[in-house]
Structure formats: structure tokens, C-alpha cells
Amino acid sequence: MHMLRRPEHDWPGTTADLTRLVAAHPWATLVSTTACGLVVSHLPVVPDPRAAPDRPTVLGHLPRADADEHRLGEAETVLIVQGPHGYISAAWYPSSPRVSTWNFVVAHLHGTPELLDAADTLDALRLTQDHFESRRSQPFDLDAVRGYVDRLAPFVVGFRLAPGRVVAKAKLSQGQPSADFAAVLAALEDPAEEFASPELAAAMRRGGIPK
Numbered sequence: 001m002h003m004l005r006r007p008e009h010d011w012p013g014t015t016a017d018l019t020r021l022v023a024a025h026p027w028a029t030l031v032s033t034t035a036c037g038l039v040v041s042h043l044p045v046v047p048d049p050r051a052a053p054d055r056p057t058v059l060g061h062l063p064r065a066d067a068d069e070h071r072l073g074e075a076e077t078v079l080i081v082q083g084p085h086g087y088i089s090a091a092w093y094p095s096s097p098r099v100s101t102w103n104f105v106v107a108h109l110h111g112t113p114e115l116l117d118a119a120d121t122l123d124a125l126r127l128t129q130d131h132f133e134s135r136r137s138q139p140f141d142l143d144a145v146r147g148y149v150d151r152l153a154p155f156v157v158g159f160r161l162a163p164g165r166v167v168a169k170a171k172l173s174q175g176q177p178s179a180d181f182a183a184v185l186a187a188l189e190d191p192a193e194e195f196a197s198p199e200l201a202a203a204m205r206r207g208g209i210p211k
Contacts, residue, residue: 121158
């Protein structure tokens with residue numbers, strides 16, 4: 001895996017951290033380059049529990065019509081995973097002059113997805129649902145509607161993406177004077193602040209690394 005970094009947006013995390021980022025922010029954007037131009041879809045993805053520890057592999061699925069439009073399995077794609085992000089007001093800084101900005105954590109996973117067969121597609125669907133249902137006290141079991149799922153299966157295409165290149169960036173007020181950094185944290189953690197974001201503040205405290 002090749003990691004590209006921009007010094008001002010350096011991502012200090014590991015492959016395991018990227019996997020946790022996907023798990024925490026599973027609503028992703030898939031972009032493919034095809035002969036007809038760029039194709040964009042939005043979809044849920046989850047980490048592949050069977051992936052090698054050094055590759056942040058993800059599982060996803062699309063309606064067959066969308067998969068065909070993406071030339072899934074043939075076209076070069078990038079999966080964009082967006083982590084915590086939010087507006088940073090210039091009014092928060094004790095130093096001056098300042099301008100407002102945006103803090104964020106994001107990862108771009110580049111590669112050609114591997115298409116899954118019917119059995120593995122069903123497994124990907126199950127893993128995706130279980131990822132979300134695990135938060136519920138009484139998780140819904142996909143087997144409860146297995147007949148219905150089997151009828152839908154021919155119209156769904158599952159895929160596995162083990163990226164050949166990852167571009168991960170975190171802009172979290174790195175390099176700012178300590179007083180300004182502390183002021184941004186205080187504003188993001190202030191429930192009375194219109195642009196408060198405890199999740200973004202937590203990411204700043206961790207340096208962007210998901211826990």
C-alpha cells in the first residue's frame with residue numbers, strides 16, 4: 001500500500017486506524033473513471049473482517065444497474081471515506097488577523113474492486129447489516145427474510161476493495177499556536193456554540209487517529 005501525504009495535512013495513523021475510520025464512518029462515495037466519463041455513487045461500506053492486517057480492505061454493494069454503470073471490477077475507482085469535519089470560525093482564535101477554515105479527516109482508497117459471487121455478496125450484505133444492527137438491543141436477523149433476500153440477490157452486486165493506494169489527510173489545526181488550538185477545542189466542545197462538534201474536537205485531541 002502506498003501512502004501519499006501533504007505535510008500540512010499529515011495523517012499520523014496506521015492501517016488499523018484507517019479500518020476504524022471506515023467502521024465509524026461507513027457512508028462513502030464511490031467514483032469510477034469509465035469510457036462515458038466519471039460515475040459517482042453513494043453507498044454503505046464496512047471493513048472486511050478477513051482482510052490482511054496491512055490492508056484496509058472494505059466490502060460494499062450496489063444495485064446491479066449502478067455496478068454496470070461503474071464498470072465495477074474493470075474501471076479504476078476511488079472510494080472516499082469522510083471522517084469528522086466541521087467549520088472553524090475565525091472568531092474563535094485569540095490571535096489576529098485570522099480567517100475561518102474547515103477541519104476534516106478523509107481517506108481516498110484507490111483501486112479496482114473485486115466482484116463477489118452470489119454467496120460472498122450475501123455475506124457482504126449480512127456483514128453490512130450486522131455492523132449497524134449491532135447497536136440495537138435486539139438486532140434484526142437477515143435470515144428472518146432469507147427468501148426475500150434470495151429474490152433480491154440477482155439485482156445486487158457485492159465487491160471487495162483492497163486499495164493499491166491510499167491518500168489519507170487530516171486537517172485538524174496542526175501547527176497552530178497552542179492558545180489558538182485550545183480555543184478551537186473549547187468552541188467545538190461548547191454546547192452553546194452553533195458550530196459545536198464534540199466528535200471533531202475528539203479527533204483533534206487524538207491527532208485525527210480513530211480509536
